[in-house]
Structures are given as structure tokens and as C-alpha cells.
Amino acid sequence: MDDAPTKPAQSFRIETASGTSRIAASIAILIVLVLALLPVFAGRTLIQDFIFLFYMVALAQCWNLLAGYAGLISVGQQAFVGLGGYLLFALMLIGGLNPLLAIPLAGAISALFALPTALIVFRLSGAYFAIGTWVVAEVYRLVFAQVKPLGGGTGTSLTPSATSSVPGLEWVKALLDVRTPAARDIISYWVALALVVATLAAVYFILRSRRGLALGAIRDQESAASGLGVDIYRIKLAVYVATAAMTGMIGALIYLQKARISPDAAFSVLDWTAYVIFIVVIGGIGTMEGPVIGAIIFYLMQRYLADFGAWYLILLGTLGILIMLFAPRGLWGLILNWRDVTIFPIRRRLAIRAVDEKRA
Amino acid sequence: MAGWIEAVIQGVLLGGLYALFAAGLSLMFGVMRLVNLAHGDLIVLAAFAILIVATKLGLDPFVAVLVAMPILFAVGFALQHVLLNRTLGRDLLPPLLVTFGLSIIIQNGLLQTFSADSQRLRSGVIETASIPLGGGIAVGVVPLLTLLSAITVIVLLNFIFYRTPIGRAFRATSDDLEVAQLMGVDHRRIFAAAMGLAFVVIAIAALYLGLRANFDPTIGPARLLYAFEAVIIGGLGSFWGTLAGGIVLGLAQTIGARIDPEWQILAGHLAFLAVLVVRPRGLFPRAQD
Amino acid sequence: MPLLETRNLAAFYGDFQALYGIDTTLEKGETIAIIGANGAGKSTFLKSIAGLIHGAADSVLLDGVPIGARPAAEIVKLGIALVPEGRRLFPSLTVEENLLIGRYGRKAPGPWTLARVQALFPILRERRSSATPTLSGGQQQMVAIGRALMSNPRILLCDEISLGLAPIIIADIYAALPQIKAEGTSVVLVEQDIVQAMKVADRVYCFQEGRLSLTGHPRDLTRDQIHRAYFGT
Numbered sequence: 015m016d017d018a019p020t021k022p023a024q025s026f027r028i029e030t031a032s033g034t035s036r037i038a039a040s041i042a043i044l045i046v047l048v049l050a051l052l053p054v055f056a057g058r059t060l061i062q063d064f065i066f067l068f069y070m071v072a073l074a075q076c077w078n079l080l081a082g083y084a085g086l087i088s089v090g091q092q093a094f095v096g097l098g099g100y101l102l103f104a105l106m107l108i109g110g111l112n113p114l115l116a117i118p119l120a121g122a123i124s125a126l127f128a129l130p131t132a133l134i135v136f137r138l139s140g141a142y143f144a145i146g147t148w149v150v151a152e153v154y155r156l157v158f159a160q161v162k163p164l165g166g167g168t169g170t171s172l173t174p175s176a177t178s179s180v181p182g183l184e185w186v187k188a189l190l191d192v193r194t195p196a197a198r199d200i201i202s203y204w205v206a207l208a209l210v211v212a213t214l215a216a217v218y219f220i221l222r223s224r225r226g227l228a229l230g231a232i233r234d235q236e237s238a239a240s241g242l243g244v245d246i247y248r249i250k251l252a253v254y255v256a257t258a259a260m261t262g263m264i265g266a267l268i269y270l271q272k273a274r275i276s277p278d279a280a281f282s283v284l285d286w287t288a289y290v291i292f293i294v295v296i297g298g299i300g301t302m303e304g305p306v307i308g309a310i311i312f313y314l315m316q317r318y319l320a321d322f323g324a325w326y327l328i329l330l331g332t333l334g335i336l337i338m339l340f341a342p343r344g345l346w347g348l349i350l351n352w353r354d355v356t357i358f359p360i361r362r363r364l365a366i367r368a369v370d371e372k373r374a
Numbered sequence: 375m376a377g378w379i380e381a382v383i384q385g386v387l388l389g390g391l392y393a394l395f396a397a398g399l400s401l402m403f404g405v406m407r408l409v410n411l412a413h414g415d416l417i418v419l420a421a422f423a424i425l426i427v428a429t430k431l432g433l434d435p436f437v438a439v440l441v442a443m444p445i446l447f448a449v450g451f452a453l454q455h456v457l458l459n460r461t462l463g464r465d466l467l468p469p470l471l472v473t474f475g476l477s478i479i480i481q482n483g484l485l486q487t488f489s490a491d492s493q494r495l496r497s498g499v500i501e502t503a504s505i506p507l508g509g510g511i512a513v514g515v516v517p518l519l520t521l522l523s524a525i526t527v528i529v530l531l532n533f534i535f536y537r538t539p540i541g542r543a544f545r546a547t548s549d550d551l552e553v554a555q556l557m558g559v560d561h562r563r564i565f566a567a568a569m570g571l572a573f574v575v576i577a578i579a580a581l582y583l584g585l586r587a588n589f590d591p592t593i594g595p596a597r598l599l600y601a602f603e604a605v606i607i608g609g610l611g612s613f614w615g616t617l618a619g620g621i622v623l624g625l626a627q628t629i630g631a632r633i634d635p636e637w638q639i640l641a642g643h644l645a646f647l648a649v650l651v652v653r654p655r656g657l658f659p660r661a662q663d
Numbered sequence: 664m665p666l667l668e669t670r671n672l673a674a675f676y677g678d679f680q681a682l683y684g685i686d687t688t689l690e691k692g693e694t695i696a697i698i699g700a701n702g703a704g705k706s707t708f709l710k711s712i713a714g715l716i717h718g719a720a721d722s723v724l725l726d727g728v729p730i731g732a733r734p735a736a737e738i739v740k741l742g743i744a745l746v747p748e749g750r751r752l753f754p755s756l757t758v759e760e761n762l763l764i765g766r767y768g769r770k771a772p773g774p775w776t777l778a779r780v781q782a783l784f785p786i787l788r789e790r791r792s793s794a795t796p797t798l799s800g801g802q803q804q805m806v807a808i809g810r811a812l813m814s815n816p817r818i819l820l821c822d823e824i825s826l827g828l829a830p831i832i833i834a835d836i837y838a839a840l841p842q843i844k845a846e847g848t849s850v851v852l853v854e855q856d857i858v859q860a861m862k863v864a865d866r867v868y869c870f871q872e873g874r875l876s877l878t879g880h881p882r883d884l885t886r887d888q889i890h891r892a893y894f895g896t
Contacts (some may be wrong), residue, residue, distance in 0.1 A: 081467070083441065085466075087466060087467060087470055089411070089474070117601065121400070121494075134647055134650055134651055135650075137650050137651070137654040138606070138650070138654075140409075140466050141409030141466060141469070141470050142409065142602075144409070144411075144470055144600045145409065145411070145598070145599065146606075148595075148599065148649070149599055149602070149603065149643055149646060149647070150647075152599065152639075152643055153451065153643045153644065153647070156643070157640065159636075160640075162635065239610060283595065284478075287479060288474070291471065291474065295399075295471060299467070310397055324482040324483075324485045324486040325482075325486065327479075327482040328478070328479050328482045328483060330475075331475040331476065331477075331479035331482070332475070332479060334471065334472075334474075334475040334478075335457075335472050335475040335476065335479075337473050338461070338467075338468050338475070339460055339461070339468070339472070342467075342468065
């Protein structure tokens with residue numbers, strides 16, 4: 015009797031990591047260590063530049079999560095940057111809290127504000143949703159301009175007692191032999207580094223989770239995802255609130271470092287939306303690597319070209335349009351076209367392996 | 375009491391201006407599903423264009439706008455044909471981001487060319503003329519003309535859309551682009567024509583913007599928000615709805631200003647959000663869409 | 664020379680190939696039927712001719728002139744009109760406006776005026792100011808056919824005009840076909856209803872998974888042949 019040939023047993027696993035990403039993970043840890051030690055040998059200007067870079071990367075990751083993954087194109091995220099900033103000032107000046115407590119608290123309260131905001135704004139969709147978020151940001155701006163205890167329309171500054179309440183100030187001054195303002199910047203730097211790492215980690219874990227798989231489906235084909243039982247509304251709501259919390263914390267950090275806030279600055283469309291969108295678009299929307307690249311490029315442009323004022327902005331606008339028309343997946347997209355490489359391993363692959371029969 | 379009546383009248387007249395702002399936006403969305411984030415800046419650009427024509431040719435703004443209209447039609451036609459047609463498709467992001475980039479370019483281009491100084495369109499006596507209504511209340515001639523122009527524009531737009539072959543083409547293209555092509559409609563030219571028409575409406579809106587108040591390169595985004603709010607309050611798909619939406623917004627603003635002048639703009643935004651919560655489809659939406 | 668000819672016509676949706684090397688001809692005044700299972704490529708075939716899908720220029724020839732790469736708006740001007748699958752009337756237009764827009768691209772002289780089309784399907788005059796979504800499926804199909812006729816096409820392409828309709832309504836619609844043919848219009852019918860198609864067609868092509876599996880005159884084809892060509896072996 016012939017034995018029919020048996021197919022070897024197979025095992026199926028979902029894998030996300032790849033060779034490149036494992037190497038990239040080790041390099042990333044190294045980079046974070048180096049960055050943490052930067053204040054030891056870097057001057058104050060460089061520290062401040064890096065703070066700017068960190069929070070722009072963080073803001074860009076948040077906007078990208080909203081627009082590139084959840085399909086929620088917002089031109090109103092400045093609402094939460096400003097809200098976070100004002101909450102920080104309120105918590106520190108009126109509540110007497112130290113900033114390391116105030117920042118996460120500002121994030122949590124921002125999330126609370128985001129909930130009713132979302133319920134209203136989610137009644138719109140697509141491009142109308144975008145403008146709706148802008149209107150909401152304007153409402154926040156106009157309301158805060160009426161809050162006299164926080165400076166009203168002209169804004170206010172952190173008092174010296176508030177700025178010196180930053181924990182660890184004396185320790186840093188002694189350790190690195192710097193004066194108070196520089197020490198404050200260094201602590202802001204570490205907070206910013208922690209925030210950007212936390213934001214990257216949060217976005218990464220969201221996208222790796224089952225919700226993340228759902229997000230990919232929503233981005234690609236919303237009606238099909240809905241048909242498969244993905245609860246689109248709740249996922250979008252969760253993403254909106256989560257990014258509001260992160261954006262609020264980033265806003266709190268930004269204004270801790272600036273130490274001065276006003277409604278027009280805190281809720282500025284240019285600083286907190288236009289620049290952020292530019293970063294994501296030039297870097298590559300819908301990827302985690304894109305915003306990082308975009309932020310570095312933007313930082314360089316800001317550093318060397320910002321003096322050109324109106325011409326600089328015209329250049330940014332033109333570049334953004336050209337990229338959108340001719341390289342819509344941004345610079346990272348162009349790199350991906352050339353070589354399929356991943357640094358943040360979030361795409362899932364089905365790995366099928368034959369299982370050795372003896373072990374089966 | 376007279377103060378409140380005055381606020382209502384001013385609100386309705388202000389609504390005429392907002393309806394003019396909104397009509398162009400409504401037209402663009404109605405035909406090609408384009409939400410143009412540069413809309414407010416285009417109104418400001420048109421105001422500067424009218425200013426140039428008026429000062430260089432020594433014309434009254436009312437005449438200058440007639441000269442500017444065909445130029446602006448051509449600009450709109452070209453803008454759509456060359457740039458914006460490339461962005462339209464299934465993806466939402468390109469038109470949004472391209473028009474956002476355009477907004478920044480226009481604002482800063484105007485800043486570079488004209489500086490941040492406030493400007494005004496001058497038309498002589500008519501600027502301050504008013505018609506007394508009795509009881510100490512008077513209505514400004516310019517605001518009244520604004521409202522009448524808004525109504526005229528909407529009547530004309532409705533005529534074009536519902537009683538002409540090109541209007542049928544506009545509606546058909548908006549319904550089903552593919553089948554409209556089967557009818558021989560070249561959608562690229564139809565979109566360009568619609569944009570040209572929208573630019574003519576923008577020119578009229580710019581005239582009254584410049585006559586009623588000072589303008590400078592940075593006020594564009596705020597006008598976009600008002601236009602958008604008027605369209606949403608009124609309901610998508612109806613030009614008369616847009617007029618109603620503009621008037622509701624104008625009323626909200628003037629009544630809010632009556633309570634506290636600093637609350638004018640905020641009152642408008644809050645009224646918009648309230649309508650969004652209570653009647654998300656607007657006050658007078660069309661049957662479908 | 665045939666009025667319409669396809670040579671080695673291929674069609675793609677992205678990377679997916681829906682048609683492989685289709686060779687067909689249509690003589691002036693003929694009615695040909697295209698039959699085949701769902702997904703066989705019949706609609707794709709009509710869309711390729713109508714210009715909604717672009718291919719190689721010489722894969723579609725009208726009077727010997729290559730039109731395979733021309734866009735739809737140009738094709739209708741040349742005298743080819745498509746009645747699309749699923750009717751696809753314009754909801755923002757009334758019945759009469761739907762008919763009138765049929766003349767937008769091609770204002771050729773010919774027998775099909777608004778009045779004549781309304782005479783062909785009287786319901787079109789009765790309900791001329793109605794919004795099209797309020798019409799029944801059969802009535803909508805009549806509007807769709809009338810709309811295509813308004814351009815006085817030399818070739819009428821009909822994509823599954825019997826889809827979703829009751830047999831009695833289908834008979835009503837097919838009763839109009841002789842009048843259309845009498846005016847000299849050549850017709851290409853894509854049909855799932857094989858019986859109806861075979862009754863009116865001079866020739867039949869059968870598609871199977873993007874390829875031609877059978878062609879011939881209805882009276883020369885046996886049930887077995889058709890069955891095999893339709894479903895494959």
C-alpha cells in the first residue's frame with residue numbers, strides 16, 4: 015500500500031520585527047543615551063535647538079497618527095498646544111504645582127477637554143472636519159483671551175518663584191556648573207527628550223496593537239473596515255483624545271521653556287499646525303520615520319532661512335505643494351521606493367514555517 | 375430697545391457680507407467637492423487687485439471691480455486647470471494641503487508686496503451715506519448694497535445652476551464624475567469654469583470687504599472661517615441656505631457684540647458650534663448629500 | 664471595414680488584468696450580444712470601448728481610426744454612447760434634465776430628439792419633472808437608455824439593462840430595441856439574461872475570465888456549447 019505523501023505541519027506567526035529594525039532598535043537606544051548625556055558637553059544654544067527639534071518631532075508624530083492613520087485631518091491641533099500651555103501656567107501660577115507634576119496633569123486635563131470637543135467636531139467629516147477643528151481652536155484662543163488671571167489678551171509670564179520651583183535645579187547647577195537659566199533649559203531638555211521618546215513609544219505601541227491594525231484598515235478603506243465590524247467612531251475618538259493628551263503635554267513643556275504665554279502665540283496656526291503639517295508632508299505621511307526626517311529638515315531650514323521672513327514662508331508653502339503633487343509620500347516614501355526598509359517595525363507579516371515532523 | 379433693533383438690522387446686513395464670502399466656497403464645494411483653505415486669502419488678494427486697478431486707473435472701486443472680474447475669472451480658471459485639478463481625486467489630503475500651502479503663499483506674497491499696512495477701498499460719499507429708518511435708526515448704504523448684492527449673486531447662481539446647460543453640467547459632474555464624462559462633459563474644463571465663476575463671486579465679496587472695513591494681508595483665514603460657518607449653518611447644497619447661514623452668523627455676531635464688544639467673534643463661533651450640535655446638517659440642507 | 668473593431672484588447676485595474684487579447688468586430692447596423700458569468704470582463708469590455716478605461720490606441724478602432732487611448736468625453740463625441748451598468752442617473756437632475764444632458768457633448772443631428780425619446784418611452788414625458796430616485800428600476804433604465812440616445816449615437820453600448828428588473832419590465836424595455844435598430848444604430852448588448860440576448864442579437868460573443876471563449880450566430884450555437892463557454896470546463 016502506498017503512503018500518500020504527507021504535507022509537513024506548518025506553523026503560522028505574525029511577525030513585525032525585521033533584520034533592519036532589530037539593528038535600528040539597538041542604535042536607537044544608543045542614540046537616546048547619547049542625547050541624554052548631551053547637556054554635559056553641549057552649549058546652551060544647541061540645547062535649546064534640540065528642545066525645539068524634540069517637541070516638533072513629538073507634535074508631528076501626533077498629527078501623523080491623527081491624519082496619516084486615523085484619517086482625521088486636523089488643522090486645529092494648536093488648540094491643545096495652547097491649552098496645555100495655559101494649563102501649565104494655571105497649575106504653576108495659581109495652583110502652585112511644580113512643573114514635573116503640572117505637565118502630565120496638563121495632558122490629562124487636555125484629554126478631558128478633548129472629549130466634548132470631539133463629540134461636536136466629529137459631526138463633520140473630511141475637509142469640513144478640518145476647518146471645524148480650526149474653529150474650535152479659535153474658540154479656545156478667544157476664551158483664553160478673556161481669562162484675566164492668566165493675562166487676558168496680552169498674556170503673562172512665569173514668575174521667578176515659579177521658574178525656580180523646577181525640581182533638580184540646584185543639583186544641575188552644581189553638577190554641570192551652570193547658572194539658573196541654563197539649568198532650567200537643561201531640565202526642560204531632559205523633559206523634552208523624555209516626552210519625545212514617550213510619544214514615539216506611545217505611537218509605536220498604539221500602531222502595533224490590535225487597535226493599530228484597525229487604524230491601518232481605516233486609513234486604507236474606511237467603508238470596508240466598517241463592514242468588518244471595526245468600530246470606527248470609538249477608535250477615532252480614542253485616537254483623538256490620546257493625541258490631545260500628548261499634544262497638551264507637549265504644549266505644557268513648550269511654554270515651560272518659553273516661560274511666557276499669550277493667546278496669539280499659544281494658539282498660533284502657523285507655529286503649531288502649518289509647520290507641523292509641513293514636517294509630516296515633507297518627511298512622509300503615514301509612516302513613523304517620516305516625521306522624524308521632516309523635523310530634522312525643518313529644523314535646518316528654520317535655522318538657516320528663517321531670517322528671510324515672508325520669502326521663507328513662501329518657500330515652505332511652495333515646497334509643501336510641490337511635494338504633495340510630485341512626491342506625496344514624502345522623502346521617506348522616496349527612500350522606501352528605492353529600498354524597502356523599516357526602522358519602526360509596525361507592519362505585520364505572516365511568517366509560515368514548516369514544523370519538523372519529529373517535534374510535532 | 376433701539377439698540378437691540380439696531381443690532382438685528384446690522385446683523386442681517388453683516389450676514390449679506392458673510393453670504394458673499396460663503397457663496398464662492400459653496401460653489402466650489404458644490405461642483406467639485408473642493409474645500410479651499412485659501413478661500414479667505416483669495417478674497418483678500420482680490421481686494422488688493424481691485425485696489426490696484428482703482429488707484430492705477432483712477433477708477434471708483436465699483437467700476438474697478440468690473441474691470442477686475444474678467445481678470446479674476448481667468449486667474450481662477452488657470453489656477454484650477456493648472457494646479458487644483460491635479461489634486462482632486464479620492465484622497466482628501468492633497469487638495470486640503472495644497473490649498474493650505476497656497477494660503478500661506480498668498481498671505482506672505484501680499485505681505486511682501488504691500489507690507490502689513492491696513493488698506494481701504496475708497497468710494498467717496500457713498501461710504502458714509504446712510505438711509506434713516508425712523509426712530510433714530512439709520513442703515514448704511516454700503517451695508518445695504520452688500521446685502522442686495524448677495525441676494526443678486528445668489529439669484530444669478532441659482533439661475534446658472536438650474537436653468538442653463540452648463541449648470542446641468544455642474545450638477546451632473548458633482549453627482550457622478552464618471553458618467554458625466556460619458557455625456558461628453560470635460561470635467562477639467564467644467565471645474566475650471568466653476569472656479570472662474572467662484573472667483574467672480576470672490577471679486578464681488580472683496581469689493582464689499584474693502585469698502586466696509588480696513589483690510590490687510592493677514593485677515594484671510596478669519597474670512598475663511600466665517601464663510602465656512604455660514605455654509606455649514608445654512609446647510610450644504612443650497613445657495614439660499616448659504617444666505618440664511620450668513621445672516622444667522624451675522625446676527626450672532628452683532629447680538630454678541632451688543633452684550634460685550636469683545637465677544638463678537640466668539641459669539642459667532644459659538645452659534646456655529648451650537649448649530650453643529652443641534653442640527654448637524656444645517657438649517658436648510660438639500661435632500662441628498 | 665467593420666464599424667467598430669477591437670484588436671488584442673487588454674484591460675487592467677491597477678495590477679489586475681481583467682481582459683486578455685479580445686478580438687471582436689461590429690458591422691454597421693448589427694446587434695451583438697456579449698454574454699458571460701459575473702466577473703468575466705463584459706462590463707470592462709464596454710468601458711474600454713467607451714473610454715472609461717484606457718488602453719493601447721490601436722486596440723479599439725472606429726471606422727479604422729484608433730480610439731483606444733481617447734478619454735470618454737471624446738468618445739461620445741465620435742458617436743459611441745454607453746448606458747452604464749446600474750443606470751447611474753444624476754440624482755440632482757430631473758428626468759428631463761437627465762435626458763437633456765445626454766446632448767451636452769455631442770449635438771449631432773439625428774432622429775433622437777427629446778420628443779422622439781419621450782415617444783419611445785412615454786413615462787419619460789409623464790414624469791419629466793420628477794427627481795430620478797423616485798422612479799422605479801425599470802423607469803430609471805428607460806431614462807438611462809433615453810439619455811444615451813439623445814446624443815444620436817452610431818453605436819449604443821448597453822451594460823446589463825435587464826439587471827434587477829422583473830421579466831415583464833425587461834420585455835417592455837427590449838420592445839424598444841427594434842425601433843432603435845430601425846434608425847440604423849448599431850448595438851452592443853452586455854447581458855446576463857442569455858435568452859433575451861440571443862433573441863435580439865445577430866451575433867454573440869461569450870467571455871470567460873477575461874478571454875473570448877465562443878463566438879457565432881445564435882441559431883448556430885447549441886446549449887452545450889454555450890454552457891461550456893460560459894462556465895469553462
